[in-house]
Amino acid sequence: MPKRKLSNETVPGDISKSELPLNPATKKIRTSKAKGKPPPPRYGERPESLWKVGAHVSAAGGIENAIINAAAIGANSFALFVKSQRKWTSPALTEATISSFKAGLIEHGYEPRHILPHGSYLINLGNPDAEKRQKSYDCFLDDLKRCEALGIVLYNFHPGSSVGQATTKESISLIAASINEAHRATKSVVTVLENMAGAGNIIGGDFKHLADIIGEVEDKTRVGVCLDTCHMFSAGYDLRTKEGWDKIVADFDAQVGLSYLRGMHLNDSKTEFNSKRDRHENIGMGRIGILGFHHILNDTRFQDIPLILETPSFEKPEVWAKEIAALNGLSGASADGLEVVVGGVEEVVKKAGGGVVKPKPKKAPKKAATKGKKKAKGKDLEQEDEDEEEEEEE
Numbered sequence: 001m002p003k004r005k006l007s008n009e010t011v012p013g014d015i016s017k018s019e020l021p022l023n024p025a026t027k028k029i030r031t032s033k034a035k036g037k038p039p040p041p042r043y044g045e046r047p048e049s050l051w052k053v054g055a056h057v058s059a060a061g062g063i064e065n066a067i068i069n070a071a072a073i074g075a076n077s078f079a080l081f082v083k084s085q086r087k088w089t090s091p092a093l094t095e096a097t098i099s100s101f102k103a104g105l106i107e108h109g110y111e112p113r114h115i116l117p118h119g120s121y122l123i124n125l126g127n128p129d130a131e132k133r134q135k136s137y138d139c140f141l142d143d144l145k146r147c148e149a150l151g152i153v154l155y156n157f158h159p160g161s162s163v164g165q166a167t168t169k170e171s172i173s174l175i176a177a178s179i180n181e182a183h184r185a186t187k188s189v190v191t192v193l194e195n196m197a198g199a200g201n202i203i204g205g206d207f208k209h210l211a212d213i214i215g216e217v218e219d220k221t222r223v224g225v226c227l228d229t230c231h232m233f234s235a236g237y238d239l240r241t242k243e244g245w246d247k248i249v250a251d252f253d254a255q256v257g258l259s260y261l262r263g264m265h266l267n268d269s270k271t272e273f274n275s276k277r278d279r280h281e282n283i284g285m286g287r288i289g290i291l292g293f294h295h296i297l298n299d300t301r302f303q304d305i306p307l308i309l310e311t312p313s314f315e316k317p318e319v320w321a322k323e324i325a326a327l328n329g330l331s332g333a334s335a336d337g338l339e340v341v342v343g344g345v346e347e348v349v350k351k352a353g354g355g356v357v358k359p360k361p362k363k364a365p366k367k368a369a370t371k372g373k374k375k376a377k378g379k380d381l382e383q384e385d386e387d388e389e390e391e392e393e394e
C-alpha cells in the first residue's frame with residue numbers, strides 16, 4: 001500500500017514536511033535492513049483496490065524473494081512455485097526461509113488468501129498408472145506441506161490427464177481420491193483446481209470436470225477453483241462480450257458454484273477462440289482483447305481473490321508492472337476508449353522484446369526438436385514450459 005506520497009505538496013520552507021519523504025534511501029532503511037544495501041527497485045505502486053491484481057513472480061534465490069518481486073511491480077496478490085516446478089524433489093525449506101517469508105508477508109502487507117502458489121507441472125493425479133500416480137502424489141503432498149509451513153492457505157494445480165489410458169470419469173475419480181488422501185495428510189491448505197484449455201486427454205477444460213472432482217471430494221471446505229481466462233477462452237468460453245462473460249459466470253455458478261472460486265489467472269490468448277490450445281499473450285494484445293478483462297475488473301464477484309498474470313514478461317519487471325497498472329485502471333473505467341490502455345501495455349512489451357505476433361506453427365512432428373530449442377532461446381520461456389504441459393502426453 002502506498003503509505004506515503006512522494007510529496008509535491010511540500011510548502012517551501014516548511015521544514016517539518018520537507019524533511020519527511022524526500023529521500024527514499026533513508027525512508028527504506030526498515031525494508032532493506034543491511035546498511036549500504038540499496039532499496040529494491042520499484043516498477044509500480046500498489047494501489048488501493050478491492051480487485052487483487054498480481055503476477056506469478058520469481059522465487060529465485062529464496063522463496064522470500066517472491067514477496068519483494070511482487071511488491072516491486074505493484075502487485076496486490078502473487079503466485080509462486082514453492083519448489084522447483086521441473087523436479088520431483090527439492091531440498092526442504094529451512095527454518096530461516098520460513099521465518100523470513102512470514103516476516104516478509106507482514107512487512108509488505110500481503111494476506112495469505114491473496115497468495116496463490118502454483119503446483120509443479122510434473123504432477124498428474126489423473127494418471128491410471130499407479131506407480132506414476134504415486135510419484136505425482138508424493139510431489140503434490142510435499143508441495144502442500146510446504147504451503148502449510150509457509151502459512152500459505154491456497155494451492156493451485158492442474159487437475160491432470162487420463163493420458164489416454166482411462167476414461168475421463170475414471171481419471172476424475174483418481175484425482176479426487178488423491179485430493180482426499182492429501183487432505184487427511186495435511187491440516188488446512190485448500191487445494192485449488194485450475195480450469196484447462198481442453199486439449200486431448202487433459203481434465204478440466206469443461207467446468208463439469210471441476211464440478212465432478214469437487215463432487216467426490218470429502219472435505220468441501222478444502223477444495224476450490226482457479227479460473228484461467230486464456231484457458232477458458234481456448235476451451236470454448238467466450239468472455240469477449242459482456243453477455244458472454246455473464247453467461248460464463250452463471251454457468252460456472254450453476255455447475256460448480258461461485259463459492260468455490262479462490263482465484264483467477266489473467267492471461268490473454270495467442271490463439272483463437274475454442275482453439276483448445278494454451279498460449280498466453282500479454283493483456284489486451286491477444287484474441288481475447290482488453291474488453292474481456294474489463295468485465296472482470298468491474299465485476300464485484302471477483303474482488304478479494306488473487307487475479308494473477310502469467311503473461312510473458314521477457315524477464316522485465318516493467319511488463320507486469322504495466323499490465324497490473326492497466327488492469328487496475330479498468331475498474332470503474334468506461335468501456336469506450338480502452339485502446340489507450342492496450343497501447344500502453346503494447347509499448348512496454350515491445351520495448352522488452354516482445355509483441356511480435358507469430359502464430360506458432362502446428363506442433364510439428366519429430367523433426368521439430370531442434371527448431372523448438374532455437375525458439376526457446378528467444379522469449380517467454382516460462383510460457384513455453386507451461387504450454388508443453390498442456391500438449392498431449394504419452
Ligand SMILES: [Zn+2]
Nearest residue numbers: 118157158194
Ligand atoms: Zn496453471
Ligand SMILES: [Zn+2]
Nearest residue numbers: 230278280386
Ligand atoms: Zn496456461
